[in-house]
Amino acid sequence: xxxxxxxxxxxxxxxxxxxxxxxxxxxxxxxxxxxxxxxxxxxxxxxxxxxxxxxxxxxxxxxxxxxxxxxxxxxxxxxxxxxxxxxxxxxxxxxxxxxxxxxxxxxxxxxxxxxxxxxxxxxxxxxxxxxxxxxxxxxxxxxxxxxxxxxxxxxxxxxxxxxx
Amino acid sequence: xxxxxxxxxxxxxxxxxxxxxxxxxxxxxxxxxxxxxxxxxxxxxxxxxxxxxxxxxxxxxxxxxxxxxxxxxxxxxxxxxxxxxxxxxxxxxxxxxxxxxxxxxxxxxxxxxxxxxxxxxxxxxxxxxxxxxxxxxxxxxxxxxxxxxxxxxxxxxxxxxxxxxxxxxxxxxxxxxxxxxxxxxxxxxxxx
Numbered sequence: 258x259x260x261x262x263x264x265x266x267x268x269x270x271x272x273x274x275x276x277x278x279x280x281x282x283x284x285x286x287x288x289x290x291x292x293x294x295x296x297x298x299x300x301x302x303x304x305x306x307x308x309x310x311x312x313x314x315x316x317x318x319x320x321x322x323x324x325x326x327x328x329x330x331x332x333x334x335x336x337x338x339x340x341x342x343x344x345x346x347x348x349x350x351x352x353x354x355x356x357x358x359x360x361x362x363x364x365x366x367x368x369x370x371x372x373x374x375x376x377x378x379x380x381x382x383x384x385x386x387x388x389x390x391x392x393x394x395x396x397x398x399x400x401x402x403x404x405x406x407x408x409x410x411x412x413x414x415x416x417x418x419x420x421x
Numbered sequence: 422x423x424x425x426x427x428x429x430x431x432x433x434x435x436x437x438x439x440x441x442x443x444x445x446x447x448x449x450x451x452x453x454x455x456x457x458x459x460x461x462x463x464x465x466x467x468x469x470x471x472x473x474x475x476x477x478x479x480x481x482x483x484x485x486x487x488x489x490x491x492x493x494x495x496x497x498x499x500x501x502x503x504x505x506x507x508x509x510x511x512x513x514x515x516x517x518x519x520x521x522x523x524x525x526x527x528x529x530x531x532x533x534x535x536x537x538x539x540x541x542x543x544x545x546x547x548x549x550x551x552x553x554x555x556x557x558x559x560x561x562x563x564x565x566x567x568x569x570x571x572x573x574x575x576x577x578x579x580x581x582x583x584x585x586x587x588x589x590x591x592x593x594x595x596x597x598x599x600x601x602x603x604x605x606x607x608x609x610x611x612x613x
Contacts, residue, residue: 288580318470320559322578348580352556354472370586374593375505376548378514381593385584390592392553399471400555404580 283319283351288388288405289339289412291346296321305344318352330414338414339405349403356397364391432495432518435529440494442529444485446539447546451481456608459564460543466560467552475508475551476515484515484546492516496526504541508549517545536609543604544597554596561603570606574599 285291285299293305300319302312311320324337324345337347362382363369369382369391382391388406391398405412435443451457464479476487488494492507495518503523507516519526525534525541547557558576565573577595582588 313469322580348578350555350559352470352559370589372586372589372593374554374590374597375502375545376553377505377507378548378551379553381589383586383589385588390579390589392555394551394553400553402555402579404578407584 283317283349283401286321286346286349286403288346288348288403289341289409292342293323293344296346307344316354318354320350320352321346322348340412340414347405349401351401351403353399353401356394356399359391359393359396359398362391362398432497435494435496435519439529440489443494443538443542444482446535447481447485447542449535450539450543450608453608453610455610456604457481459561459568459604459607462564462568463547463557463560464550466563467547467550467556470560470563471552471556473551476549478550481543481546484549485542488515488517488546488549490515494519496521498522504545506545506548508551515549517542517549540601540604540608543608544601547600554593554600558596558599561600565603565606570603572606573603 282299282301286296291299296305296310297303300312300314302310304310305321305323307323308325309320309322311318324339324341324343324347326337327343329337329342330340339345339347341347359382364382368384368386370384372381372383373379374381376394378394380393382393384390386407388404388409390402390404392400392402451460460481461479464474464481468474468479476484478484478487488508491513492515495516497518497520499520499522502520503526504517504519506518507514519541521527525531525537529538552560562573562576577592577599579589579592582592582595
């Protein structure tokens with residue numbers, strides 16, 4: 258049997274798969290919810306370094322901050338003011354090697370605020386309600402930061418609930 | 422650099438003599454071994470972090486010449502930032518605008534401000550190369566740690582800034598200042 262054709266098909270599959278769109282596994286990692294185990298599973302990595310880990314992946318560089326306190330909110334343990342167990346994800350920064358079109362994000366839904374700087378091609382779209390910032394250059398999202406959402410403020414140490 | 426928005430107003434191109442002054446300010450800094458090494462390494466690290474390099478160079482002087490050959494250097498009287506930059510966004514896009522209201526750009530013949538002008542030019546050239554403050558801060562930290570700098574602090578975290586637009590702007594400024602701090606360590610001596 259001629260083996261050339263199956264080999265060519267395998268080669269084509271390998272090449273096309275390697276050029277596939279980014280899988281965005283980092284989207285499964287949620288600040289104040291996800292743990293090191295979730296990070297390993299989502300990104301296919303083997304270890305978490307505390308307090309920060311940076312992973313150089315094929316389609317993106319992902320940097321993750323973890324809580325490190327064994328006794329959050331106790332006296333002298335206030336480096337991170339979040340009442341979550343040690344090893345919980347606090348923040349994720351994703352540097353996309355293949356930028357995403359800004360149109361993939363609903364930045365005109367009224368929840369995003371625009372911030373500009375001296376880098377005049379760049380606009381940051383900040384959504385504190387959802388805990389996400391998108392850094393875009395010429396309508397392409399290049400970096401994404403996910404941080405604790407406003408709705409998670411009850412997880413802050415010494416949070417105070419005000420009566421309506 | 423590193424301030425709030427830089428609203429473009431009426432611009433005038435710098436004369437070739439003024440451009441040469443800025444080139445000299447930059448050259449003086451990157452001729453310093455620590456400064457030159459840091460700038461080159463940060464541009465390389467930015468490429469590794471982002472997978473992008475619009476002008477395919479790790480050389481500040483090369484980026485400077487790219488600006489000269491594209492949209493050029495301009496002067497504007499603005500209220501906010503010391504300077505602003507465009508870059509990495511398309512053909513003939515590389516451009517730097519300096520604020521003539523800023524102390525050290527008001528008179529380019531004033532040799533007293535050569536270092537500050539050079540430092541600002543380094544900052545803006547990072548933008549010309551297509552990188553923002555978030556990327557610049559992280560790349561500078563990685564390089565500073567690799568080059569055994571002292572006083573390499575933790576990066577700013579978005580969660581430590583207020584919610585909303587003000588917090589987002591402050592976070593951006595903090596990243597710009599973080600980059601500037603390490604740049605100054607390298608370029609003004611006594612870095613490590």
